[in-house]
Amino acid sequence: MRESIESAEAGLYAGPAYRLLREDSEYPVLLVCEHASRFIPPALNDLGLDETASREHIAWDIGALVLAERLSETLGATLLSANYSRLLIDLNRPLHVPDSIPPQSEIYQIPGNQSLNAATREYRQQCLFHPFHDRLRALIDARLADNRPVRVVGIHSFTPVFYGQPRALEAGVLFGEARGYAQRIVDGLARHSLRVAGNQPYKINPLSDMTVPVHGDGRGLDSVLIEVRNDLLRTPEAVRTWSAYLAPLL
Numbered sequence: 001m002r003e004s005i006e007s008a009e010a011g012l013y014a015g016p017a018y019r020l021l022r023e024d025s026e027y028p029v030l031l032v033c034e035h036a037s038r039f040i041p042p043a044l045n046d047l048g049l050d051e052t053a054s055r056e057h058i059a060w061d062i063g064a065l066v067l068a069e070r071l072s073e074t075l076g077a078t079l080l081s082a083n084y085s086r087l088l089i090d091l092n093r094p095l096h097v098p099d100s101i102p103p104q105s106e107i108y109q110i111p112g113n114q115s116l117n118a119a120t121r122e123y124r125q126q127c128l129f130h131p132f133h134d135r136l137r138a139l140i141d142a143r144l145a146d147n148r149p150v151r152v153v154g155i156h157s158f159t160p161v162f163y164g165q166p167r168a169l170e171a172g173v174l175f176g177e178a179r180g181y182a183q184r185i186v187d188g189l190a191r192h193s194l195r196v197a198g199n200q201p202y203k204i205n206p207l208s209d210m211t212v213p214v215h216g217d218g219r220g221l222d223s224v225l226i227e228v229r230n231d232l233l234r235t236p237e238a239v240r241t242w243s244a245y246l247a248p249l250l
């Protein structure tokens with residue numbers, strides 16, 4: 001008799017876990033967009049989420065990918081972006097934290113994540129998490145092997161209303177060790193009269209964040225995570241404006 005050890009999701013993640021733009025760029029900044037996509041394989045029925053509007057902003061960072069693409073184009077910088085929704089597995093969380101595969105997001109329960117067996121959890125890790133982070137590690141390795149400088153910059157967006165509270169903040173620069181680099185970016189954005197702050201609206205937690213502490217701080221590299229309020233990224237023109245603010249500062 002065969003043991004049922006296979007993942008119920010076998011074969012669902014046949015498409016690549018990530019997309020890589022300008023792989024061979026010489027520019028020191030490596031752009032990373034972990035929450036770029038809201039794609040969930042149709043067979044998973046949106047993980048049981050029903051409200052389209054809520055699903056849309058919890059499934060991805062609205063506007064983050066287009067901003068990251070624009071920055072990549074402007075700087076000629078490499079961009080690594082995810083092809084699957086963070087609701088399947090959050091690429092900016094280490095595997096051991098409870099919201100790696102989130103059972104809920106804000107106030108929304110995520111039924112499709114709540115009774116996963118170990119095989120399915122591991123399958124998502126193998127198909128989605130490891131390819132992304134292995135690739136990021138290899139990109140950094142290749143640059144360091146050539147004695148080239150590397151700065152690791154995550155591009156994210158946040159919602160204008162969180163748990164019912166409007167947010168006045170327009171952008172945040174999240175950092176752990178790279179205080180000087182982060183401060184230069186904060187100061188540069190503030191010169192455009194933007195409402196910007198360091199380590200808001202979130203803080204980097206070295207134990208429960210991934211990209212900044214592991215690929216940046218953990219390797220002695222300058223690394224920040226940029227957060228832009230997503231209502232400010234709704235038109236191509238707005239995205240171009242934010243890219244123009246950020247590009248000279250990274």
Ligand SMILES: [Zn+2]
Nearest residue numbers: 035061156157
């Ligand atoms: Zn994000």
